[in-house]
Amino acid sequence: MRPDRNVALAPLARWQIGGPADIVVTPGTTGQVSHAVSVARDCDLPLFVMGDGSNMLFDSRGFRGIVLRIGPGLDALAFAGTRVTAGAGIWVPAFARQLALRGLAGLEHVVGIPGRLGGLVVMNGGSQRKGIGTHVRHVTVVTRDGESRTLAHADLGYSYRTSALQGSGAIVTDVVLELEPGDRGVIMREMIEILASRRRKFPKNLPNCGSTFLSNPAMYDKVGPPGQAIEAAGLKGVAIGGAQVSPLHANFIVNRGGATSDEVLALIALVRGTVQNRTGFAMDCEVRHLTESGEERPAHEFTDAGRFDRSLLDRIDRSDA
Ligand SMILES: Cc1cc2nc3c(=O)[nH]c(=O)nc-3n(C[C@H](O)[C@H](O)[C@H](O)COP(=O)(O)OP(=O)(O)OC[C@H]3O[C@@H](n4cnc5c(N)ncnc54)[C@H](O)[C@@H]3O)c2cc1C
Structure with missing residues (x-):
C-alpha cells in the first residue's frame, strides 16, 4: 500500500x-x-x-x-445460499449484477447507483424509497482505535438515507447481507427497466452527485419531492459560477464547468432558503461536505451555520432559468 x-x-x-x-x-x-x-x-x-x-x-x-x-482490493464476494458476504470496496452496479446472475432478489433498486458498497451501506442508499439497510445483517468495521469489530443490524440505526455509521468514524470493510430467492430473468428485467428509467430522468453529461436534497415524508405529502419544490420555486437552471441547478432534474446540482465548493455551498444555501420561505419545509442535504481541516457533515449544516461565501449570492445567474 x-x-x-x-x-x-x-x-x-x-x-x-x-x-x-x-x-x-x-x-x-x-x-x-x-x-x-x-x-x-x-x-x-x-x-x-x-x-x-x-x-x-x-x-x-x-x-x-x-x-x-475503499475500493478495488477490498472487493471479495462470497455466496452461501441467500447469504452474501461482500467487501466494502465492491462497485455497486457490478455487485447488483452478480446478485441477479445468482437469482438473488431484493436489491434490484441499487443497480444504477454509482458508488462502492461501503458508501451505500453507510448512506443507507437505494432508490424507489428503499434502502440497502433492510438487507444488511451485519458489517465488519475497523474502529478509530484500529480494532476490527462486528456490528449487527440492530446496532446500525438505519432509517431513510441515514445510519448510525455516518459520522461514527467506523470504517466498513465487509458486509453480510441476506437476500431473497428469485428468478434470474425477472430480476434482470427489473434492473434493465430501472436503468432505462434513470437514464431518462437524470442528467448524465455534466458532473453531479445525484440528489442534493433528501426527500422528507411530510414535505412529500404537501408539496412533493425536492425536485418538484425546487422547480416550483423557479430555481431550475439557476446558477452560481460553475454550479447550476440542473435544467433536467432540479434536485441535481451539476458542475457546468470549473465549479468550486464555495459556489456549490452558496447554491445549496440559496435553494434551501428559497424553498423554506415558500413552503415552510427545510430540505436537508443528502450530499456531504468535507472541509479542508477534516470536518465532514451534510452540506446544509455548513450553510446553516453561515459557513459559506455569502458574497457569491450577489452572483446569481438566472439566464438559463
Ligand atoms: C449520478 C448519481 C446518482 C445517484 N443515485 C443515487 C440513488 O439513486 N440512491 C442513493 O442512495 N444515492 C445515489 N447517489 C449518491 C451516491 O452514489 C450514494 O450515496 C453512494 O452510496 C455513495 O457511495 P460512495 O462509495 O461513492 O461513497 P462516498 O461518496 O465516497 O462517501 C459517502 C459517505 O460514506 C462514507 N464512506 C464511504 N465508504 C465508507 C466505508 N467503507 N466505511 C465508512 N464510511 C464510508 C464517507 O466517509 C462519506 O461520509 C447518486 C450519485 C450520483 C453521482
Whole structure:
C-alpha cells in the first residue's frame, strides 16, 4: 500500500470538485486499513474514508490529512445460499449484477447507483424509497482505535438515507447481507427497466452527485419531492459560477464547468432558503461536505451555520432559468 502525496481530489469525486489531499492511500487488505488508522492517529492527522466520492463535496482548498479510498482490493464476494458476504470496496452496479446472475432478489433498486458498497451501506442508499439497510445483517468495521469489530443490524440505526455509521468514524470493510430467492430473468428485467428509467430522468453529461436534497415524508405529502419544490420555486437552471441547478432534474446540482465548493455551498444555501420561505419545509442535504481541516457533515449544516461565501449570492445567474 503506497501512499500518494498531494493528490487532487477533483478526479476522485463525481462532482469533479476538490483541491489536493496531503495523502491518499488505497488499502488492499483489512490489515492495511488498520495500519492507515494507526498512522493517522500516531501522526495526529485527520483521516477521511471514501468510496467512490459519489456523494461528496470536497473543499476546493483540498484536505490536510489522509484520505483512505475503499475500493478495488477490498472487493471479495462470497455466496452461501441467500447469504452474501461482500467487501466494502465492491462497485455497486457490478455487485447488483452478480446478485441477479445468482437469482438473488431484493436489491434490484441499487443497480444504477454509482458508488462502492461501503458508501451505500453507510448512506443507507437505494432508490424507489428503499434502502440497502433492510438487507444488511451485519458489517465488519475497523474502529478509530484500529480494532476490527462486528456490528449487527440492530446496532446500525438505519432509517431513510441515514445510519448510525455516518459520522461514527467506523470504517466498513465487509458486509453480510441476506437476500431473497428469485428468478434470474425477472430480476434482470427489473434492473434493465430501472436503468432505462434513470437514464431518462437524470442528467448524465455534466458532473453531479445525484440528489442534493433528501426527500422528507411530510414535505412529500404537501408539496412533493425536492425536485418538484425546487422547480416550483423557479430555481431550475439557476446558477452560481460553475454550479447550476440542473435544467433536467432540479434536485441535481451539476458542475457546468470549473465549479468550486464555495459556489456549490452558496447554491445549496440559496435553494434551501428559497424553498423554506415558500413552503415552510427545510430540505436537508443528502450530499456531504468535507472541509479542508477534516470536518465532514451534510452540506446544509455548513450553510446553516453561515459557513459559506455569502458574497457569491450577489452572483446569481438566472439566464438559463
Ligand atoms: C449520478 C448519481 C446518482 C445517484 N443515485 C443515487 C440513488 O439513486 N440512491 C442513493 O442512495 N444515492 C445515489 N447517489 C449518491 C451516491 O452514489 C450514494 O450515496 C453512494 O452510496 C455513495 O457511495 P460512495 O462509495 O461513492 O461513497 P462516498 O461518496 O465516497 O462517501 C459517502 C459517505 O460514506 C462514507 N464512506 C464511504 N465508504 C465508507 C466505508 N467503507 N466505511 C465508512 N464510511 C464510508 C464517507 O466517509 C462519506 O461520509 C447518486 C450519485 C450520483 C453521482
